[in-house]
Amino acid sequence: MQISERLEALLVPAGEHMAVAALQRYFAPLPAGGFTGAYFERLGGGGDRPDVADTFTSDDIVAVSMLSVTVPASAVLQLLEARGPELGGLLAKIPTDVALAEITADxxxxxxxxxxxxxxxxxxxxxxETTATKLLARKRPHLVPILDAVVTAELSVVKGRYWVPLHAWLTADECAGHRRLEELRSAAGLGSEVSVLRVFDVLAWMVGSGYVPEN
Structure with missing residues (x-):
């Protein structure tokens, strides 16, 4: 993973106004503006709320559709019915109250x-890969980042190797990356339901999709 010059320009203090503008544009309420993805983590109260944190639900399927992903009907039945208990047991092993920057590289x-x-x-x-990471990000938004074609291209991700290098970037220099994303989230007026991983994802996606003008 490499932070592109275009994305780096938003992450440094001098580019804060551009980063805040990009975040506010993305999360602006519809239909006045914004993107349907702004509702990904908020739909139905969130996928990690206690009563559904360990179960894939129909709300999760709708939520990923907010990010331009369609889950085939046969896969939906696997998620909600046939493999639901098995997946739920695996989800139960993953905490909901821990951020990616709070765990070790090991x-x-x-x-x-x-x-x-x-x-x-x-x-x-x-x-x-894209649908899987979006489903996981819905269930564990503070631990799992989304990886799609735009982010892959913008960050030069090689063969899906994203979690480890992103963790390294977040935690370097006493978690400077994590703290910077928290600052940008606050400056943009976003609540804690929007994880720092989503702040990073949205900024990378907005840059990679051409929504942030080059200065």
Whole structure:
């Protein structure tokens, strides 16, 4: 993963006004402006609220559609019915109250419980990397970042290797990256329901999609 010059320009103090403008544009209420993705984490009270945190629900399916993803009907039945209990058991091993920057580099390795759910999601026909990360981000928004084609291109992600390098960037220099994203979230007037990972994701996506003019 490489922070592009265009994205870096939003993350440094001198570019804060551009970053705030991009975030406010993305999360502006519809229909006056904004994007449907602004409702991804908020729909139905969130996918990580206690009563549904360990279960994929129909709200989660609708939420990922806010991010331009359509889950095939056969895959929906696997998520909600056939494989629901199995996936729920795996989700139960992943905390909801821990941020990615709060765990160690070793914890993000091969034994990370998030990877078990990720592999099981990919095993469902019709669910690829983008859909799997969006479903996981819905259930554990503070732990799992979204990875789609735009973010992959903007950050030069190689073969899906994203979680470890992103964790390294967030935690470097006493979590400077994490703290900077918190500052931008606050400056944009967003609540804590929008994770710092989503702040990063939205900024990378807005830059990669051409919504942020180059200065």
């Amino acid at each position: 914890e993000v390795g091969g034994a990370w419980p998030v990877r078990d759910v990720y592999r099981e999601l990919l095993a469902i026909p019709g669910i690829g």
